[in-house]
Amino acid sequence: MSDVASTPDVLIVSNLVVGYGDRVVLDGVSINVPKGGxxxxVGESGSGKSTFARTILGLQKPRSGSINIASGGADHPVQMVFQDPISSLNPHRAALDIVAEPLTIRGEGTMRQRRESARELLSRVGLDPHRFADARPSTLSGGQAQRVAIARALIARPALLLCDEPVSSLDVSVQARVLNLLAELRDEIGLSMLFISHDLAVVRMIADSVAVLCEGQIVESGDTESVISAPQHEYTRQLLEAAPRLPGASRPAPTSTLIDPVNFSPPAPFAGPSPEPKDD
Ligand SMILES: Nc1ncnc2c1ncn2[C@@H]1O[C@H](COP(=O)(O)OP(=O)(O)OP(=O)(O)O)[C@@H](O)[C@H]1O
Ligand SMILES: [Mg+2]
Structure with missing residues (x-):
């Protein structure tokens, strides 16, 4: 893994080949994520999406190909949000400590500063710290738990947020709210995101561009609206037919990037009231 800070891309993956035993699961996958993009x-179950995520995180060793991350100096340039929010959170810790944990591990700031940053992030993701700071994961709804997981991922100021099916375990109405939160964060702090889903309707709400993964190969990629309105590949057409529609799901218009996602320092980017509802 090398640093590519001089390029406008946060992540450059070239010709990635990954396998388990004799089996090749990702066969020459190339994807770039532009800074702030x-x-x-997208791909069906078993197409290799999570294998891709694990390889980016360094949990799976590629057979060949390269992964370049513009870390911007961050210790942990990639942070992950998982499919099942409750089980991704330590059941024995309170929400505030869970969110602060990445800073605690690094010994960043005083405990008081870390807790203050965690409070700001809780409120930024739409959870009133007065109500949720002491909450254990088992007492949270799926949507609330995923908001805690997003706050924890962001407190570490990652260069890239990697989301693997972050809303597929949530009810449809809650999905839309969590997706809107991610879209707001993307626009406000210029968050760079790689968003994995089997559902093109979900991807449409959040992603500027999309790559379609079929049995370990990218069969089509491009601007999300173009791919959805004029799919070139039969597999993409099948995915489109399988995509459930989200009621009222419209993608917020992107606004200008206010903050350098790699170099911003909290708490400023997270200040301000959250417009999001809390009871999901
Ligand atoms: N640890 C492993 N050992 C062996 N095979 C694996 C392992 N993990 C995944 N696989 C296989 O690799 C293929 C891709 O799996 P992966 O989990 O990456 O797919 P996915 O696209 O994330 O699917 P889903 O949408 O169901 O999460 C599957 O056939 C799976 O059975
Ligand atoms: Mg998966």
């Missing part, structure tokens, strides 16, 4: 990776 959001890229969708």
């Amino acid at each position: 959001s890229v969708g990776l």
